[in-house]
Amino acid sequence: MNGSKSEYEQERARRGAMHWGWILFSFVASLIAWQGVVWLGGYPPFILPGPLLVLERLAELVADGSLWFHTWVTLREVLAGLGLGTLVATILGYGLAHSSVAERLLSPYIVASQSVPIVAIAPLLVIWFGAGMLSKVLVCALIVFFPILVNTVVGVRSVGRELRDLMQVLEANRWQMLWLLEVPAALPVLLGGLKVGATLAVIGAVVGEFVASDRGLGYLLKQGQQLYDTSLVFVGIAVLVVLAQTIYGTVVLLERLFLRWREA
Amino acid sequence: MTEPLLVVEKLAMAYRQSRRRLPVLAEVAFQAAEGEFLCLVGPSGCGKTTLLRLIAGLERPEAGGVYLAGVPMDRPRRRVGFLFQEPRLMAWRTVAANVALPLEISGTPRVEVARRVQSLLDWVGLAGFAAAYPAQLSGGMAQRVALARALVYDPQLLLLDEPFGALDALTRERMAQELLRIWQARRKTVVMVTHSVPEAVLLADRVLVLGPRPASVVAEVNVGLPRPRGEAVLETPAFAALARRVRQALDDAV
Ligand SMILES: Nc1ncnc2c1ncn2[C@@H]1O[C@H](COP(=O)(O)OP(=O)(O)O)[C@@H](O)[C@H]1O
Ligand SMILES: [Mg+2]
Numbered sequence: 001m002n003g004s005k006s007e008y009e010q011e012r013a014r015r016g017a018m019h020w021g022w023i024l025f026s027f028v029a030s031l032i033a034w035q036g037v038v039w040l041g042g043y044p045p046f047i048l049p050g051p052l053l054v055l056e057r058l059a060e061l062v063a064d065g066s067l068w069f070h071t072w073v074t075l076r077e078v079l080a081g082l083g084l085g086t087l088v089a090t091i092l093g094y095g096l097a098h099s100s101v102a103e104r105l106l107s108p109y110i111v112a113s114q115s116v117p118i119v120a121i122a123p124l125l126v127i128w129f130g131a132g133m134l135s136k137v138l139v140c141a142l143i144v145f146f147p148i149l150v151n152t153v154v155g156v157r158s159v160g161r162e163l164r165d166l167m168q169v170l171e172a173n174r175w176q177m178l179w180l181l182e183v184p185a186a187l188p189v190l191l192g193g194l195k196v197g198a199t200l201a202v203i204g205a206v207v208g209e210f211v212a213s214d215r216g217l218g219y220l221l222k223q224g225q226q227l228y229d230t231s232l233v234f235v236g237i238a239v240l241v242v243l244a245q246t247i248y249g250t251v252v253l254l255e256r257l258f259l260r261w262r263e264a
Numbered sequence: 265m266t267e268p269l270l271v272v273e274k275l276a277m278a279y280r281q282s283r284r285r286l287p288v289l290a291e292v293a294f295q296a297a298e299g300e301f302l303c304l305v306g307p308s309g310c311g312k313t314t315l316l317r318l319i320a321g322l323e324r325p326e327a328g329g330v331y332l333a334g335v336p337m338d339r340p341r342r343r344v345g346f347l348f349q350e351p352r353l354m355a356w357r358t359v360a361a362n363v364a365l366p367l368e369i370s371g372t373p374r375v376e377v378a379r380r381v382q383s384l385l386d387w388v389g390l391a392g393f394a395a396a397y398p399a400q401l402s403g404g405m406a407q408r409v410a411l412a413r414a415l416v417y418d419p420q421l422l423l424l425d426e427p428f429g430a431l432d433a434l435t436r437e438r439m440a441q442e443l444l445r446i447w448q449a450r451r452k453t454v455v456m457v458t459h460s461v462p463e464a465v466l467l468a469d470r471v472l473v474l475g476p477r478p479a480s481v482v483a484e485v486n487v488g489l490p491r492p493r494g495e496a497v498l499e500t501p502a503f504a505a506l507a508r509r510v511r512q513a514l515d516d517a518v
Binding site: 163166167169170171172180187262 | 317320322340341342344345346348350352354355356357358365366368369370397399417
């Protein structure tokens with residue numbers, strides 16, 4: 001039995017390696033295709049810069065430290081916004097899950113608020129809270145709020161009467177009900193919401209920076225557009241993708257860590 | 265005679281569903297002495313689960329009351345252990361952590377928790393599965409974990425609601441024997457609901473027969489069979505006669 005298990009793991013590792021191999025292959029292939037299109041089409045760099053040019057621009061931005069600076073600005077906004085949005089959404093979601101009165105009272109507003117595009121709210125937040133970090137954090141928080149709220153309500157509601165009864169027989173107090181039952185039971189759904197929120201938060205930060213800012217990756221994108229520095233735009237997009245993937249990957253890691261029981 | 269440990273006094277109860285009232289129990293009354301093993305049998309849907317929930321303080325009666333060692337069970341209390349029809353394990357906790365749950369809630373010191381969990385897992389024969397998750401267990405094993413969890417905090421009264429109902433016949437017989445062995449060693453007061461008449465006669469000191477809904481106790485059969493009762497007792501004429509009496513009372517009740 002042990003032998004077959006390790007064989008199985010070997011097989012899995014082999015498939016994993018192959019998987020990464022394919023990703024690397026397709027990445028390199030698309031870079032080559034990209035360069036090919038630039039050569040064949042003879043496009044000027046401000047329309048479509050080749051990968052080499054973009055790489056060069058990236059090296060410049062790394063060398064003068066501005067890439068780290070702007071990435072760090074955006075990352076801070078994203079993390080703060082994600083944290084704030086998650087905090088408020090889980091607390092409110094927990095309340096809604098437990099009180100049908102609160103839910104009936106608040107849910108029309110919450111649902112209606114979702115039909116207002118975030119790009120429409122962002123300028124308002126800049127007017128109210130200035131062009132600094134705070135307005136971006138709030139845009140991020142707003143954009144992640146809804147999916148996390150919904151998932152919290154669904155997660156807490158998924159805790160069945162069976163386990164609640166058990167906890168009551170054991171005379172669990174409110175805190176124990178929360179920490180020993182509701183949090184772990186709702187965690188899979190909650191982390192699902194956080195995964196969605198993580199990618200949305202990056203969008204939120206960029207939207208906020210588009211509206212008004214003098215720093216951040218969104219600002220870099222806008223500057224690249226205004227100066228026809230298209231390589232800069234490409235660098236900005238690439239870094240944003242990496243950033244979003246990293247945050248998403250962190251949540252996936254958290255999932256693996258907390259939900260190990262599911263793999264058993 | 266000493267004061268009975270459990271006193272169920274003229275219990276009446278009805279469920280309310282959107283203005284309709286569904287009477288479930290009508291004047292259920294009985295007592296259980298300390299260390300006694302009571303079995304409840306009755307037609308399905310007559311209110312057996314409801315009765316156990318009332319005894320555990322999970323529901324409130326319309327009339328009457330439940331007293332455990334003189335204390336009213338007007339709310340859930342940890343002096344009762346409840347083994348539900350399903351194991352009700354927490355999927356995210358290991359077997360050992362599931363058994364430890366009641367002690368964690370009561371704030372028992374860690375060392376003591378580890379010792380007791382270990383000894384209970386030994387008792388139910390699952391010492392090798394301490395680190396397994398519920399999803400990896402068979403139905404019978406999961407129910408044994410639930411039994412260990414109900415016993416680990418040493419409750420005064422153990423309530424069992426058709427605990428082996430979802431198991432196959434063979435596992436079911438083994439579990440009954442195991443329960444008997446544990447009960448003989450620990451002498452807990454037990455109230456157990458079962459729909460198997462032989463199981464009731466094998467396990468119980470006394471079998472109470474409930475009538476159809478709204479239920480009340482319609483018959484009581486004293487099982488005088490000597491203990492310990494092994495598998496062999498199932499073949500004796502005395503056993504057959506008792507089983508017949510319970511079955512008859514059940515048929516009369518409907
Ligand atoms: N929470 C509840 N709300 C309304 N009716 C219920 C509830 N629980 C059980 N009932 C009804 O009460 C009756 C008795 O249920 P139960 O005590 O589970 O019976 P038993 O365990 O003897 O099969 C059944 O008709 C059932 O449908
Ligand atoms: Mg039942």
